[in-house]
Every structure is written in structure tokens, then in C-alpha cells.
Amino acid sequence: MGNADNYGYPSMMNNNNNNGENTGIHRVEIPPPQPFFKSLKNTVKETLFPDDPLKQFKNQKPLRKFILGVQYFFPIFEWGSRYNFGFFKADLIAGITIASLAIPQGISYAKLGNLPPILGLYSSFIPPLVYALMGSSRDLAVGTVAVGSLLMASMLGAEVNPAENPTLYLHLAFTATFFTGLFEVALGFFRLGFIVDFLSHATIVGFMGGAATVVILQQLKGILGLEHFTHATDVVSVLRSVFSQTHAWRWESAVLGFCFLFYLMLAKFLSQKRPKLFWVSAMAPLTSVILGTILVYITHAEKHGVAVIGELKKGINPLSIMDLSFGSKYMTTAIKTGIVTGVIALAEGIAVGRSFAMFKNYHIDGNKEMIAFGMMNIVGSCTSCYLTTGPFSRSAVNFNAGCKTAVSNIVMALAVMVTLLLLTPLFHFTPLVVLSSIIIAAMLGLIDYNAAIHLWHVDKFDFLVCMSAYIGVVFGNIEIGLVMAVGLSLLRVLLSVARPRTLVLGNIPNSMIYRNVEQYPNTNNVPGVLILDIGAPIFFTNSSYLRERISRWIDDEEDKLKSSGETTLQYVILDMGAVGNIDTSGISMFEEVKKNLDRRDLKLVLANPGAEVMKKLNKSKFIETLGQEWMFLTVGEAVEACNFMLHSCKPISSEDGSQKWSNNV
Template sequence: MGSLATENCTMEEHLEVEDNRRAERSRWVLNPPEPPGLWRELMGSIKETVFPHGNKFSSFKKQTGSKHFLSVLNGLFPILRWGRNYKAEKFKSDLMAGLTLASLSIPQSIGYASLAKLDPQYGLYTSVVPPLIYALMGSSREIAIGPVAVVSMLLSSMIQKIEDPVADPIAYRKLVFTSTFFAGMFQAAFGLFRLGFLVDFFSHAAIVGFMAGAAIIIGLQQLKGLLGITHFTNKTDVVSVIKVVWRSVHHPWNAHNFLLGCSFLIFILVTRFVGRRNKKLFWLPAIAPLISVILSTLIVYLTRADKHGVNIVKHIKRGLNPSSVHQLQLKGPHVGEAAKIGLISAAVALTEAIAVGRSFASIKGYHLDGNKEMVAMGFMNIAGSLTSCYVATGSFSRTAVNFSAGCQTVVSNIVMAITVLISLELLTRLLYFTPIAILASIILSALPGLINISEAYNIWKVDKLDFLACMGAFFGVMFASVEIGLLIAVTISFAKIILNAIRPGMEVLGKVQGTDIFCDINLYPMVVKTPGVLIVRVNSASLCFANANFVRERIIGWVTEEEGENAKGRTQVVILDMSNLINIDTSGILALEELHKELVSSGMELAIANPRWQVIHRLKLAKFVDKIGGERVYLTVGEAVDACPGPKMLNLEVLVT
């Protein structure tokens, strides 16, 4: 009897020590560092984006003035870091890649300018300044910068609703430059303030559908150049375009344009097929568009086909990028529209560029910082808007060519830009007789890469709601407009987010015997529920106005079920595992207060485990911690369970036995 009493005393002392340690760890949870304010978070985001990785701001403050400046420069211009170790062997690879890239970029840039309803030289201008700025500030080694088909069509489809590019080309051009300026500002802001998540509202599924729909619309619009149609619709929906094409078939149209364009389209597609079958001939599909331009221009010049109805480019302005600072319309009636167009263009351009950059970076085995890419894209488009360029971004087709050509760094972009610059200075007169049909065929040849049927099928298999967003974007672009298509896709994506937020996943947890691990009782039937304790985990990042009442009602429902199932042992404590919650608003706190009142009125208690510092900070400010008692806040679920009266007495009995 004496030894038994001694053992009881020893066990009670042991439990008391454990209680003291548990109380101390609870104080850790209740007294975390104060979370940073909004201004500190914003400034921290800018510092992380501007300063190089590993250069903490605390050490930055200890540096001298010159080192301050160099550190900022290294953060903004990655070329200063890797450029020190740049060798001649890399330059040889970059030189060949840049020249190959230029051979594809020159004809594509001219074609995309026509797609944007601009004169041909503006496409070439966009292949000069933005790639040079990106080479200084960007971190992708393979991405090829310049105009792309989707953004070109996006700009023309929205801006021509405000200004007619035929009736008033100067006003239209000014609005293009202004929209480009706003696009650059938005992109830079996204990167500096780490707001890249805004671009993610254009989900992968939405982009797949949008790209496919845009590719079909772009292809139909190229029938104007391919058939030599003079009067064409400004609308972008498929019904309007097909009506115009159908009417033109019943009226005289020039077969020479069609024959010339289709011949070279077949030539480009055949070279692409050959290049895919034989990787050593990667250069053949890359230079095929330039060969097509040279040969077709020569044919038209020698045969004087322009006198027989073949439409040609005619005059391309010679010279370097002229300044367009005075053409920006930052005041006036269309500033709001220009900002809206800039925002949409910025988001679409960033989505395409970052997707392209990351896909090739993963092949090469390095990480691409999305926020720094946004800053680089933003500054290059701001600079472009001041030098007669429109929105530029990363092109998938040209990036693939750059990668296949063996580029080592972004110096290939510099080589490409210089080559285009020389062409602007010396070769524009030679392009006078270039047929419009060839530009249409070059654009058409690039479109199959935008239609990804296999990816759409994968989306259908994996997530039906994602597929709905994909099809919403596709049919919206096809039968309404580009903006409507994007709006439908974003709306469906938002609806999906709201649906998940309103009804978050919730789990009742049980303990894996012999461990301190707590798992979902439905997912792991072998786990054991603790008598008298209901452990609930909310699988949501936020407890807010959208889901707070649902969470409260679900917990009360489980408590009621427990009461009905356990006639002997009723629930005494509800433990709320907050490990997944990173935010809580006033509605969430109010729901917890109501839950606490209902439990107390039924003779139960509420405890919380593992709250994040932002959450516990707000719970303390709202005095919720005072209401449930600081001793009811625990570091882990295991400690919360051990602190409950039932399990504690059970543990004591086991130890005594």
C-alpha cells in the first residue's frame, strides 16, 4: 500500500510537471511577435524583389554607400551578376541563336503589326527596345521577347472600338502607345508589390481555352490577306468574320493572293514537319518564314503581280525607333479605357510570358522568379511605349526556336534586336513588294501551337469545373469578343474559388495509436477517437464572412451527432485545430464567439490548437482569448487532448496500473 501511494504521488507530480510545461508552451502561442503592418509588408515585398537572393536587408543597411548602390543594381539588373563570367564560347552559341531568332522575328513582327492594325515598322520597333531592356533586367535565359499574335489581336479588338484605325490612324496609334504604357505600369506594380496572384485569376484552364479561341479567330481574320478581301469586319467574333468571308466568295476576289499565300503556307508547314522529325534541322523551320518573304517578294517584283491584284506591304518607314513620349494620352476622355485595356493586356502578356519562361527554365534546371520577371516585363513595356512599341511579351514559338538553336543567355535577344535594328536601317526598301498573303500565311503557320487539344482533354479528366472555365473562355472569344471570353473564364474561376471558400473541407480527427499523430477518421479508419473530446480541423486558409456560419453549424451538427451516438460518455471538450488557418476576420471571430456560447450553454468547453500568429493576434485584440481562457490555447492538438480531464484521468489510471 505504501509503494502504491508513493507511485500515485510520483505520477501526480509527473502530471503536474507536464501541466506546467504545457502552460509555458501555451504562453508561447499567446505571445507571438506582432505581425507586420500593411506598409511594412509592401516595403518588404519591394525589398525582396529588388535585392538579390540571400542579401538580407539587415546586412544591406550595414553596407557603405557604394555597396548600397551596387546591391540595388545587382537586384534590378541580373546581367551584372552573370555577365562577369560570360565567355566567348557562350557568345558563339548566343550569336547563332540570335541570328536564327531574327530570321523568324522579322517576318513575324511585320505580320503581328498588321494584326494589331499598325504599320509594319511598329512590329519591328517592338522587336528592338523591349528585348534589349529585358536582356538587362530579365532572368530567363531562353525566352524570346517581341510582339505575339494573341496580344496583338487583343489590343486591336479592344482599341478599335474606341478609335477607328482606318479613319484616324494617328489617334488609334496614340491609344495603343498609351495602353502599352499602362500595361507596363501594371506589370511593374505586380512585380514590385508581389501581386502576381492577380494574374493567376487567369487560370491555366482559362488560358488554354482563351488561346485556342483566339487562334481560331486570328486564323479567320487572316483570310482577309489570304483571299485579298478589301472590305473586312472590325468585329472579332466568328459569326461576323464568317459572314464577311462568305459574302466575299460570292463576289470577285483575287485568286493570285490565295495561290501565293497557300503555296508558302504549305512550304512553312512542311519545313516544320521536317524540323520535328530531324532535330539537327531545327534551323529550317526557323528560317522558313524569312525565305518565304524573300522568295515571294522577289516573285512579286519580277512578275509585277501587284499590278494584277496582289496586295503588297508597300512603304515601311526606315530608321531607328522614334520617340513616342509626346503621343501618350495621359489626359483626356480615353484615359480610363486605355488603363483598362492596359490591365487586361498586362495580365494576358504576363501569363503567357511566365508560362513560357518557367517551362523552359524547368528543362534547364533553374528557378525563375515570377515577381522579378514581372518587373522586367513592366519596365520593358514602359520603355517600349516611349519608343513607338506596343505590348511585347515572351513568344512560345520564338522561345522554342531560341532554345533549339542552343542559346546560353539573354544575349541572343540582344543579337536579335541588333539584327532587327540593322534591318530597319538597311532593308526596309527591299520589303516594299512583300505580299500581304505571305504575312497571313506566316501568322497562320504559328497558330497550331496555340491550340492544345490534348491539354483540354486532360483538364476534362482532372477537373470538370476547370474544363467549364476552359470552354467558357473558348466559346466567349469565338462567339462574343476577347473581353467577354476572358470575363467568362475569370467569372467561372471566381465562382470555383467562392464555392470552395463557402464550403471548406472539415475533418473530425482521431489519434493513431502509439503516436502523437491525429488524422481524419473518414480517411484513416484505424485511428481512435478520444472519449469525451471532439477534434475538428478546418481545411481553409481563411475563416471569414463567406464560410464562418457554415463552419459553426457543421461543428454544432457534429456535436449533436456525438451526443446521439454516445449515450454514456457525452462530449466535454471541442478542440479546434487552427493549423491551416492563416487569416480570420470579424465575421469569423463572431462565429467562434457564438460557437463558444452554444457549447458553454450545453456544458462543454472550446479549446483551440496551433493558431498562426496573425490569427492569435486578432483573437487577442477581439478579447476572444479572454472569453475562452488563455489556458485553453495550446501549441498542438496532442497537448490539447492531454489537458482534457477525461484523457488525463485515463493516462493516470494506465500509469498506475
């Protein structure tokens, strides 16, 4: 049999027995101790620098490090040397195409944010230039977004009425944009981009759908030609405002609005059916603006209840750095608005950038993108711009137009500059109802009911998160919807930590594989052995639950064995493969479980404990209490050792008539 250890079976923890034959069972090693500061350094590095951004700077000369540093923060200097005329032709076409979409969208979204329409054009000039220098995405087209505009209007409008005090409201918008940029730069610089990951896919689907619904309802003001309208964003207030003014509805405006909406939706449908005709949908908003302006100018419809934009100032962005209201009593509101809109803008911009990067098989750095977004918003806030990011609709047009690099953003910015310098007077007679139609057409695409149906079929809890975000936004406000969805998502994470799964494992016939007995009903039970899988790290949040759950599994197993008259339970094996970490509460839980098993004459066995778990169990002296020989690399090896003990030990009768096993061979 070989040398027996204290428990009566050969020392199977060693790779080889006395005859040099391999037993197939290996010792679980305790990792060598690491200095505290080195361990802390490794943890911080893995959390904040998993991609090791400094790797490229190692073993480089100072001049080369400087060049690499410039290229890291300004990627245009990295790919600019490879730029050629073929790329420029593609970027020129893409840039002009997205400019045709950016101009009407910019004006529309500025109105949605209760801001002067010219700010929409300003925000499509300076920020794209900044992003072209610092952004790492080839396909992202920068500009204002409807949800961000609505969010800013909702949060700032709750404190300052834009109609009664437009100057203060404008200054707060610039200030909120500045803090958005500061927040985004801080996240990117300190590599805290994982914070944005707390906005799950389900949250974004519900939030975007709810915000789009609210935006569409608010555009009824423009469609119906109403002059007075509620500043609230919930559906009840909006509908009350609409139907309380039926006497003020303008049929001329409604007919014009629905005609242009039909045209925009038809162009979108055609582009979806035939992707090569993407330019039809991209040009439709600008075409609508041109046709609407000509129609109003010829018919003098502005005199018959059709509201128009009015005068737009010529000239490029004036400086607004002196308009930042750092000393205002509404400073807290501006900071809160900046942070909330910053999170939403980052979630949309980075998700859009990564999606298109995946199609073209290249990588973008999320933290560098945050710095680029932050800088373009900081610079924008000082040059009469408000919140900008990478909207999906504009980026999709850029992608379909065949852009090659971020130069398409530069082309778009130059086209907007020409518009600002020469063409703004032409927008005087542009009807607001056309802008409302453009917004509605864009927002309908954000209500992704197919994604919600998919969530229902795949994960009911994700569907609940999605609908809570939607209902919160539509019937409450944007902040309520966001808090509800994020709160439910975090609750799910906390529940998964506080109530981790524990499963009974059985043996797949003719193998050394052990799997969940509910998932694989044909598995075989191991006589006298209960195998449990713990599915999460063990912390103070779940240690008490796991102790009680393990005890209940043991009670259930003993009752089942007693009723069937099978061999009594002797060993409890805990599969620790999914236990990545453990705290002192978890260690105390193991000590209590072992004491409980000792009182029942049962033996605790651990399988597949990780390095971090082994380090802490060793420092707490638990391994000495348990015995390292009762720790195995795999469940199969643990079962093999337990089976050896069961077949090598003699049965003895206990007082209750059941059989126990002696530890003597």
C-alpha cells in the same frame, strides 16, 4: 495521480509532473505581444518583399552599395564581367536564328494589330536592346505577340476605325503602349506582381486558345484575298463576313496560302520529331517570305488579286514621343487597353521566362522582369514601337539555338537594324497571304487541347474556367472571355473561403495520428469525443456557416451514438492547424459555439492553434473564458486529456436516461 487541477485531472499542460517525469503534453503558449507598427511592417514586408531584395545591400560600403544598385536594375553589369567568346559564339547563332523568325513575325503581327507593317520591325529593334540591359532572363527573346496585337486591335478598333482614321489609331496605339509600360513598371516597383497570379493556369489555357482561334479565323481575310472584312472578333461575325463575300474569294490567293501553310506545318512537325532540326522550323517563316516575294515578283501575281505589303520606309525608328495622345478624348480607352494588354503581356512573358529558367536551373526575379518589360514598352512607345513582351515561340527558338545570355537579343536587334537600313525595299512584293499563313501556323500551337483534356481529368472546375474563357473569347470578345474566366476563378476562391471544408477525424490504429474518416475508413472513433478539422482561416465570410456546420456535426454524432447505444458525446475537439488567421466575427463564432456546447453539457477543446489565432483569442479574453488548459499542441494530446477525464469521472444519469459524466474524481 499528482496534483489535480480544477477539472479533476493532473496538470498535464506542464512539461513535467511533480516527480520530474515528462508527461508528453505541452502547454500552448501565447506569443509575446508585438507593437502594432512592427507587426504591420512585418506583414507588409512578407507580402511585398518575401525575397528581401535589400539583403545584399546590408553592411556594405556606399560605393559597393552603388555598384550593387546598378547591377540590381541593370543585370548586364553583373554577368557582363564573366562574358567570354564562347558565350558570344552561342549568342550570335541564337540571335541570327531568332532574327529570321522576328522579321516575318513582326510584320505579320503588326498587320494583325491594324498597324503599319514597319512597326513590327521597329518593335523588334529598340525593346530587345532595353531588355538586354535590364532583364534577368538568359533565354527570353523579346518581340510582339499575336494575342497582344489582336487585343489592341479589338479594344482600340472599337472606338477608332483604323482604316478611316489611321493617324489617330496609330497615336492611340503608342499611348496604350506607354500606359502598358507605366502599369508594368508600377507593379514591379511597388512589388505587386502577385496581381498577375489571379490569372490561373486554366484561365491562360482557355484565353490563349480562344484568342488563337479568333486570330486564325481572321486570317481567312488574307488567305481568301478579301479586301473588306469585319473588325469584330467573335466567330459569328467573322464567319458571316467570310461567307457573305464568296463572290470575292480569290482562288489564286487561297492556293498560295494553303501551300505555304502546309510548308510551315511540315517544318514544325519535323522540328518536333527531331529537336536538333529546330532551325528548320525557325527559318521556315523567313524562307516563306523570301519564296513568296520572289514568286509574286516573277509572276506579277499582285496584278491578279494577290495583295502585297507595298512600300516599307527605310531607316531606324523615328521618335514618336510627340505622338502620345494624352489630351485625346479617347484617353480612357488607351489607359484601359494599356492595363489589359499589360496584364496579358506580363502573364505570358514572366511565365515563359520562369519556364526556361527552370530548365537551366537559375532564378529570375518577377518584379525586376516587370520593371524591364515596363521600361522597354515606355521607351518603345516613344520610338514608334507598340506592345512587346517575351513570346513563347521566339523564346523557344532562342533556347533551342543554345543562347547563353541576353546578348542574343542584342544580336537580333542589330540584325533587324540592318534590315531596316538596307533591306526593307525587298519586302515590297511580299504577299499578305504568306503573312496570314505564318500567323495561322504560330497560332495553332497556342490551342493546347491536351492541357484542356488534362484539366478535365484532374479538376472539373478548372476545366469549366478554361472553357468559359475560350467560349467567351470566341463567341463574345477578348474582354468578355477574360472577365468570365477571372470571375469564375475568383468565385472559386471566394467559395473556398466562404464554405471551408470541415472533416471528422478518426485515429489511425496503433498510432497518435488522426485523419479524415472518409479518406481512411479503417480509422477508429474515440468514444465520447468528436474531432473536427477546420480547413481555412475564419473570417466574417464563413463564421456563420462554420457555426451551423459544427452544430450539425454535433447533432449527427449525438444521433449516431444514441441509435447505437454507445457512450454519449462529451467533448468536441476542433483541429485548428489550417486556421492561419481569424477576425472578430470568427471570435464571436467561437463564443457562440462554446455557449451552445455549454447548454448541451459538452466541452469545447482546441488543438494546434496558430500564433496569430492565439494572439487574437487572448486579446478578446476568449482564452480566459475557455481556459488555457483546454488548448493543446496536437489532436493526440487533446484526445489523451479527454480520455483521462472520461475514465476518471463518475457517470451520472440524466433526466432523459442517458449517461453524463461528473467533473469530480
